[in-house]
Every structure is written in C-alpha cells, then in structure tokens.
Amino acid sequence: VLLNHTFITEFLLLGVTDIQELNPILFVMVLAMYFINVFGNGAIMMIVILDSRLYSPMYFFLGNLACLDICFSTVTVPKMLENFFSTSKAISFLGCITQLHFFHFLGCTDALLLTVMAFDRFVAICRPLHYPSIMNRQVCIQVAATIWAIPFLHALVHSILTSQLNFCGSNRIHHFFCDVKPLLELACGNTELNRWLLNTLAGTIGIGLFFLTFLSYFYIVTYLFLKTHSCSMLHKALSTCASHFMVVMIFYAPVLFIYINPDSGSSLEKDRIIAVMYTVVTPALNPLIYALRNKEVRCALNRKLRILI
Numbered sequence: 549v550l551l552n553h554t555f556i557t558e559f560l561l562l563g564v565t566d567i568q569e570l571n572p573i574l575f576v577m578v579l580a581m582y583f584i585n586v587f588g589n590g591a592i593m594m595i596v597i598l599d600s601r602l603y604s605p606m607y608f609f610l611g612n613l614a615c616l617d618i619c620f621s622t623v624t625v626p627k628m629l630e631n632f633f634s635t636s637k638a639i640s641f642l643g644c645i646t647q648l649h650f651f652h653f654l655g656c657t658d659a660l661l662l663t664v665m666a667f668d669r670f671v672a673i674c675r676p677l678h679y680p681s682i683m684n685r686q687v688c689i690q691v692a693a694t695i696w697a698i699p700f701l702h703a704l705v706h707s708i709l710t711s712q713l714n715f716c717g718s719n720r721i722h723h724f725f726c727d728v729k730p731l732l733e734l735a736c737g738n739t740e741l742n743r744w745l746l747n748t749l750a751g752t753i754g755i756g757l758f759f760l761t762f763l764s765y766f767y768i769v770t771y772l773f774l775k776t777h778s779c780s781m782l783h784k785a786l787s788t789c790a791s792h793f794m795v796v797m798i799f800y801a802p803v804l805f806i807y808i809n810p811d812s813g814s815s816l817e818k819d820r821i822i823a824v825m826y827t828v829v830t831p832a833l834n835p836l837i838y839a840l841r842n843k844e845v846r847c848a849l850n851r852k853l854r855i856l857i
Contacts, residue, residue, distance in 0.1 A: 556716065557640065558641060559638070559639050559641070559644050559720075560636075561638075561639055561726070563628070564820055571633065578629060578828055579629060581828050585618060585831045586621075589614035592838060593611050596614070602844065602848055605683040606668055608688050609661060609664060613661055613834065616658055617831035620654040620655065623647060623654060648710060652699070653700050657695055657696055658799065662757070666760070666796070669764065670768055673768050673771065673772065702753070709742050710742060798833060799826065
C-alpha cells in the first residue's frame, strides 16, 4: 500500500479566499492590522518595562500579553501576506509542522495568561490585604514561566502526532496557515487519535480556562456589589476589569466556535474566516482596548511621548 502513496514534502496554502480579486484589498487590511498589532503592543511592552509606576503584577502580565500578541500574529500573518501575491503558495513539511506547533503553543499560552490576569484582578479586588504576599514578584515570575512552559508541551503533542501521519494525494490546504484540522483532511490512514486529542484537549483547556476566568469575574462583581457602598470605588474597580473582560470575550468567541464545533469538511470555509478574527483582528484590538480604557496606560504613554517629542 505504501508504494502507491505519493509522499508529500511541501503543502500549498490556498489562503483566506478563493476570489483572487479580493487579495489586494485583504492584503492592505491585514497589513494595517498587523502594523497596529506590532506598534500598539510594542508600545505597551515599552512603557511596562520603562515606566516604574507600572511595576505591578497587573502590568507585568499585560506586558506578557503584549509580547504574546505580537508573536502569535507573527506565526501566521507574514506568510499569509506573502501568499496574497505569491504564485506558488508553498510551505515545506517542516515549516508547516513548525507553524502548527507555535500556533497551538502561543494560542494556549494566551488562554492561560488571560486566566491568570483574571485571577490577579480577583485577588487585588477581593483580597487586597493579602495581594502583596500572594502576587509577589517571585510568584509572578514563576507563574509566567509556567504559563509559557505548559502550552509548549501541549503543542508538542499535536505537532509530533501530526508529523507522524502519512500524507498522500493532494497537498492543498484549504487554509491560510497550517493547523491540525485542515491537515487531518489530507492525511492517509487512521486519524481518530489525532481528532480525539484535538477535540478533547482543545475543548477541555478552552472550556476549563474560560470557566475559571468567568468564575473570577463572577466573584469580583458579586463582591463589589455586596461589599462596596461607594459608587466611585465600584466604578473604578469595574473599569479596571472591563478592558481585560472585553479582551477575554473577543479571544474566546471565535476559538471556542472552531474547536468545539464538530469536524466537517464543509466547515473549513467558515473556519478560515473565523481564524482571521483571532490571528489578525484580536491581537490588534488588544492594545487599542487597553490604551483607550486604561487611564494609567494612557498617562504612561503620554509621559513617554512628551519625553520623545
């Protein structure tokens, strides 16, 4: 049987859409969003590192999120931009598996980081006296190292198992980057273990972390309404959490839709459109949300701009 297989050494990424006339418009839009992402998140990283007034756990994790957003988009967007005008649209087998690995690694890290940020807000608001001891510098560094290390191992499982599959026949991936679902459509042989792991791990991690994040905010809101009698304090606390909660909702909505939806070939077109949301749009929106809604971030940016000017 193996003699009849045409083993694949490269894949062809078909892109966001099959309508070629849309490619120039999409190129400009995606490039603009990528620049907003890189410069916006880069600015947040800069002020978190340089401004001593932002040396707190909340902004330490915000700096991690900004770095993560740049890396997450960079895994897929440069190749996506190249393929808008490329005639070959080819990516090597190793390059494809590498892209798959870092996509799942950084995506899972993002979900973990958002959960930790929600817990940080819970401790700061609901346990203010214990906050300095619970979220001290050493703990924050250890937590950050953990939330970057665990997803790397999680992604390694998917990348190793996917690389061990036999690919034969078509090498055309109906997507703009290498992901497990579209690659499984091209695989020969039994892919039940891969599909089970994808749905189980992604579903469990996604739903579990979303539940923990939601639970943190549920306790925060309940605590504020029951314990806080000052409208100004209530507004300030809710305003602090609002930016992060908006980012959480924007991140989880498309991710949960794709990975909890049952596998089907007909859903690949829908998956491509939704994937643009969490790889291109969401990372670009995050710095805008934090810069526009967070007073301390705005003030820090203004101070740095005044120094530069």
